[in-house]
Amino acid sequence: MSKQNIYDAVNERIIAKIKEGVAPWRKTWAGGLLPHNYDGRQYHGVNVLLLSMTEFENPIFMTYKQAQEAGGQVKKGSKGTKVVYFNVLQKEDKNGDIDKIPFMKQYTVFNIAQIEGLELPDFASHHSIMNDNERISLCEGVVQNMQNAPKIEENKGNNCLYNALNDIVKMPLIEEFESSEEYYCNLFHELAHSTGHKDRLDRKEVSALGRTKTDYAKEELVAEITAAFLCATTGIENKTIDNSASYLASWLKVLKDNHKFFFQSAAKAQKAADYILNQTK
Known part of the structure; x- marks a missing residue:
């Protein structure tokens, strides 16, 4: 999928949510923990928005391969969420100079609730998801x-x-x-x-x-x-x-x-x- 097609796909998903009456950025009960990969890496940029549009209680996600490597298995029939991977390729031109070529691609992740055989990682299970909020x-x-x-x-x-x-x-x-x-x-x-x-x-x-x-x-x-x-x-x-x-x-x-x-x-x-x-x- 080309860069422009990825932009279009992401925009369509966000616009679709807004047209349904859902503001993706309005989710304010994430318990202080932004979307993270199972290995503890936090998602950034548009991926935070895309993953916050899901309805899962815990914001922990992983790829199908990561789930298998960790000893888990994606539940049959589970629908993954598309996220975007950004990076820069370095290529030497004919003059010996290094060109930096940005690229991106889409891949699919699954929430930990969609994985069998895995528990919440330590950084998430020990993370305080409760605030000392009082009734007004x-x-x-x-x-x-x-x-x-x-x-x-x-x-x-x-x-x-x-x-x-x-x-x-x-x-x-x-x-x-x-x-x-x-x-x-x-x-x-x-x-x-x-x-x-x-x-x-x-x-x-x-x-x-x-x-x-x-x-x-x-x-x-x-x-x-x-x-x-x-x-x-x-x-x-x-x-x-x-x-x-x-x-x-x-x-x-x-x-x-x-x-x-x-x-x-x-x-x-x-x-x-x-x-x-x-x-x-």
Whole structure:
């Protein structure tokens, strides 16, 4: 695959995630450990982004060959993740001078959860993935006082999501986030989704079956703006504003600066925030 084709492939993957309503750089619960190879080498550059787009709890990856050499075996049916290898070839020209020729290629890695017969390496298993985050009373008050609230489940892991079918918000433990503020920003985002349930504000982008990509995009924008409103209300907007701003800026670019679409989403977000804050009229 040529260099340009690799660039195109990477761009397509990132754009696809953004179009699905997922900002790849928004994953903030990696427990302080960036993606690493099984031998302890940290991934850099675009590979950090590509591997952070996966849904695995532990950011430890390896090639098929590395897994075998370490005594493990990739589980049957596992789908690997493409990463990029960069290097520079040195070639002597006819004058004896050394030309440096940069090149790159793609290869496939698998997460340790996809490998049988291997344990977490020492550097990862001994790495502290918990932070001394504390509950913020004002944020807790918002969550606890929400009318007709969904059930909130906290478990160790890396998934923040709202399950509309079961009306459940699922969150990682607060200790797994980089900060308390990041935890509540993500929780507010998922609670925003829950306001679209048929028994609340009944947004079709949440409650309807067979949602389209456009419906998904609209709902993600509403949830992000709602979270920004709630962060501002609870005084933690300065802790999360860069995250939210980059997310919204990316959406505006994808949506070709469709201002009408943005304002419609903001209006829905205001209703969602009011619902969570018990300020509905």
